[in-house]
Amino acid sequence: MNNPFENALTQLQRAASVMNLDSKIHEKLQSPKKVHTADITITMDNGSTKTFPAWRSQYNDALGPFKGGIRYHPGVTEDEVKALSFWMTMKCAVVGLPLGGGKGGVIVNPKELSETELEQLSRGYVRAFYQHLGPTKDVPAPDVYTNGQIMAWMLDEYEKLVGKHAPGMITGKPLSLGGSRGRDKATAQGGVFVLLETVKKMEMNPAETTVAIQGFGNAGAHMAELLSAAGFKIVATSDSKGAIVYDSGLDIVALTEYKEKTGSVINFNGAQTITNEELLTMAVDILVPAALENQITADNAGNIKAKMIVELANGPTTPEADEILFKNNIVVVPDILANAGGVTVSYFEQVQNASNYYWTDEEVMEKLKKIMIAGFEGVWSTKEKYTIDLRTAAFVTALERVSAAMKARG
Numbered sequence: 001m002n003n004p005f006e007n008a009l010t011q012l013q014r015a016a017s018v019m020n021l022d023s024k025i026h027e028k029l030q031s032p033k034k035v036h037t038a039d040i041t042i043t044m045d046n047g048s049t050k051t052f053p054a055w056r057s058q059y060n061d062a063l064g065p066f067k068g069g070i071r072y073h074p075g076v077t078e079d080e081v082k083a084l085s086f087w088m089t090m091k092c093a094v095v096g097l098p099l100g101g102g103k104g105g106v107i108v109n110p111k112e113l114s115e116t117e118l119e120q121l122s123r124g125y126v127r128a129f130y131q132h133l134g135p136t137k138d139v140p141a142p143d144v145y146t147n148g149q150i151m152a153w154m155l156d157e158y159e160k161l162v163g164k165h166a167p168g169m170i171t172g173k174p175l176s177l178g179g180s181r182g183r184d185k186a187t188a189q190g191g192v193f194v195l196l197e198t199v200k201k202m203e204m205n206p207a208e209t210t211v212a213i214q215g216f217g218n219a220g221a222h223m224a225e226l227l228s229a230a231g232f233k234i235v236a237t238s239d240s241k242g243a244i245v246y247d248s249g250l251d252i253v254a255l256t257e258y259k260e261k262t263g264s265v266i267n268f269n270g271a272q273t274i275t276n277e278e279l280l281t282m283a284v285d286i287l288v289p290a291a292l293e294n295q296i297t298a299d300n301a302g303n304i305k306a307k308m309i310v311e312l313a314n315g316p317t318t319p320e321a322d323e324i325l326f327k328n329n330i331v332v333v334p335d336i337l338a339n340a341g342g343v344t345v346s347y348f349e350q351v352q353n354a355s356n357y358y359w360t361d362e363e364v365m366e367k368l369k370k371i372m373i374a375g376f377e378g379v380w381s382t383k384e385k386y387t388i389d390l391r392t393a394a395f396v397t398a399l400e401r402v403s404a405a406m407k408a409r410g
Helices: 004-018 023-028 078-094 115-132 148-162 186-201 218-229 252-262 278-280 319-327 341-355 361-386 389-408
Strands: 034-043 049-060 066-075 103-105 136-140 208-216 233-239 241-244 272-276 287-289 308-310 332-333
Touching: 004 078, 004 278, 004 319, 004 389, 023 389, 034 115, 049 066, 049 078, 049 115, 049 136, 066 078, 066 341, 078 103, 078 341, 078 361, 078 389, 103 115, 103 136, 115 148, 115 287, 136 148, 136 218, 136 341, 186 218, 186 308, 186 332, 186 361, 208 218, 208 278, 218 233, 218 252, 218 389, 233 278, 233 389, 241 278, 332 389, 341 361, 361 389
Parallel strands: 066 103, 066 136, 208 233, 208 287, 287 308, 308 332
Antiparallel strands: 034 049, 049 103, 233 241, 241 272
16 A cells, blocks of 8 residues: 555655755655644444544644645554654745645545534544634645535634634535635646646647546536536546546536536446546546545556646655656646645635635636636746756745745744
């Protein structure tokens, strides 16, 4: 099994050697500043109690407060949370946000909890870690299997504990509690802005470009909708139950309705069913992994036929796979750039909370577009300067910013 934290350190090492990163800074960046752990015990609906292990990893805050989501998943590990907090540090830096990187996780299958139990767990998480959280310390957000409602419970619990309003302590909130417009599709929209810039560089025509999207959750479904509207042909997508292919292009609007009704994309109108593994190696122009990490590995990278991979998921490609893809001239737009739209709009949410002044959808999208395109251009020019792959270029760009902040602090 690939250890995500070892993968993260390999990526750090690659970028550090390209740019001759200061050895003291390199050493500091090999571990998080702090990892907080807790066991959260809740009373179940049947009267019994159950305990859930939880973490908050605070990786680096040289550029600003720690920032990063909280995931509820049965497979969460401390190493995964540490890796994700490192990637968040890099992600905020690569698009120039004044934020550091953090991440939280709880070992739980939220689908097995009632709403009351889920609320207890979410409030329990805040009680365990609230002294380490806050608008100027560490700002959580939704991640895998967490959402706006969970953020709302967490905000409410935090405000009870500190005795004042502090909407900026968490992002991804409902609009009624100071959430930002555009947050629901921000990750996908940011990915689309970057994808369109890459398509220009590679001189591809959207109308003749086929796309397969692994994952039809929030990010994947929005990505499918936006790309379809931009004229791309989405020929395959998937969820945890399997994948579907429709060579002449899927009707994304109808598919979204179908998934809402049936809970899956499987058996959608005339589409052929294949496995998630088969989707990854289809003969398409663009592959968008929008599911979990470690999907593209040394085992299947050699079979990938896409010209371009745009990583909407976190850590979907292992370092060994990266080497194979680079040799095969496949352009990989890395997660820390491609999916930075989510954290960028989270940052906008913090700014709006701090000023108590809220923006329209148009204002949010206009600002997001500027940041994503500037982020892409910075990474592309670093790639040209060092003749390296885009992932290493993104890490070099991010590390230049983090290291400058660390040096300035002395």
